[in-house]
Amino acid sequence: MTPQDIVDFLSQQPEFFVDHPELLSTLTVPHPLSGQAISLTERQLLNLREKLGQVQGKLAELVSFGEENDVIAERVHRLTLSLMTAPEFESVNFAIYNHLQEDFAVPHVALRIWNSILKRPLPEFIEVSEELRFYAADLRHPYCGPAQNEEVLAWFGESASQLRSMALIPLRRDAQIFGMLALGSEDPERFFPEMGTLYVERIGDLVSAAVLRHIG
Incomplete structure (x- = not known):
């Protein structure tokens, strides 16, 4: 059996870990940074935290862009008023x-x-x-x-x-x-x-x- 066979099997059997929940805590994989053995559940939590961090980073970037646009819009508004009232x-x-x-x-x-x-x-x-x-x-x-x-x-x-x-x-x-x-x-x-x-x-x-x- 090759690694791809295992991937194919698990992909076709989504209920496998539901039927065998003990495997989630007993099977271990290396920690992505320390290399220490951790459970599949812990690895999944790390993945979720990483994705959450990426989403938070994107959100912070969007907020920053929005605030910058607000500042520019206010400057354009002031320029508009000055040009409109120039005699x-x-x-x-x-x-x-x-x-x-x-x-x-x-x-x-x-x-x-x-x-x-x-x-x-x-x-x-x-x-x-x-x-x-x-x-x-x-x-x-x-x-x-x-x-x-x-x-x-x-x-x-x-x-x-x-x-x-x-x-x-x-x-x-x-x-x-x-x-x-x-x-x-x-x-x-x-x-x-x-x-x-x-x-x-x-x-x-x-x-x-x-x-x-x-x-x-």
């Missing part, structure tokens, strides 16, 4: 930089707007290349990853050489792209390709709507 573009501009840098702890923020009916003598309205406009128009979702777009890096001035990751968020008027919000960090893991972009996209929608309300 002119300059106030919108201040709210964008202030909330992203102070509330979201994004160290470097840059905004560029093109195809605007009204312009301002501000860095946000400096012309961008046609190549960048095409690049922004091709983005279906925000770019998150290494800081490697040279034109966008130049928006950050002297800090550009320190940046290791960035998020590039296209600003939309319906299907048309009219600008870009860029977030930069010295941390290469702050913005990465596999990260979720739900809140990043929502921030882009909020900024787009607030900017359009004042400059058309």
